[in-house]
Amino acid sequence: MTASHLAPRTGSEAMTLFLPQSPFVQHLGIELVEIEEGRARLRMPFREELVTVGAMVHGGALAACIDIGIVAAAWAGERLPEQLRGVTVSMSIDFVQSANGESVDIIGTRLRAGRQLTTCRVDIVTTGDERLVAAGGGTYKMG
Numbered sequence: 513m514t515a516s517h518l519a520p521r522t523g524s525e526a527m528t529l530f531l532p533q534s535p536f537v538q539h540l541g542i543e544l545v546e547i548e549e550g551r552a553r554l555r556m557p558f559r560e561e562l563v564t565v566g567a568m569v570h571g572g573a574l575a576a577c578i579d580i581g582i583v584a585a586a587w588a589g590e591r592l593p594e595q596l597r598g599v600t601v602s603m604s605i606d607f608v609q610s611a612n613g614e615s616v617d618i619i620g621t622r623l624r625a626g627r628q629l630t631t632c633r634v635d636i637v638t639t640g641d642e643r644l645v646a647a648g649g650g651t652y653k654m655g
């Protein structure tokens with residue numbers, strides 16, 4: 513992310529400002545639901561455009577959810593780097609069971625914030641009944 517035109521005071525504020533105006537996040541319809549120190553919950557409401565076949569949510573859309581969950585968890589909280597920028601360096605995903613015509617929640621948890629590299633875990637669950645759809649995580653370079 514690069515968000516030099518924003519003037520947030522905390523990492524959480526940076527995410528609250530950045531995510532709604534990031535084009536691909538908008539395209540997927542992903543919204544930030546809550547953010548606290550080291551943890552963020554986002555939601556991707558179900559839409560026909562997210563389907564791979566039948567009503568199954570496409571794995572690529574879920575992989576994007578992992579990426580966005582990493583970003584949100586990496587920035588979640590007080591810490592704000594001098595340079596408002598960052599990139600995902602690596603990520604992985606296990607598809608656990610399909611989401612069929614269902615909205616999903618993305619739960620990102622920061623495991624460790626180093627000087628430059630931050631490691632996060634992300635669970636994707638169905639909204640409401642919280643069935644695990646995919647699990648993953650990755651490494652994010654901040655600042």
Ligand SMILES: CC(C)(COP(=O)(O)OP(=O)(O)OC[C@H]1O[C@@H](n2cnc3c(N)ncnc32)[C@H](O)[C@@H]1OP(=O)(O)O)[C@@H](O)C(=O)NCCC(=O)NCCSC(=O)Cc1ccccc1
Pocket residue numbers: 513534537579580583597598599600601653654655
């Ligand atoms: C940057 C690094 C991780 C290497 O790291 P290093 O060894 O430390 O780097 P090095 O010192 O060799 O500089 C090399 C160049 O990199 C630049 N730079 C450095 N740090 C940053 C930074 N933090 N942010 C931005 N740029 C940075 C630096 O200025 C230089 O540029 P230059 O050449 O002078 O013009 C590299 O492997 C890479 O870019 N990988 C691709 C990553 C990628 O494309 N990920 C997927 C997209 S992310 C995504 O989508 C997440 C998302 C989801 C949802 C919403 C929003 C976002």
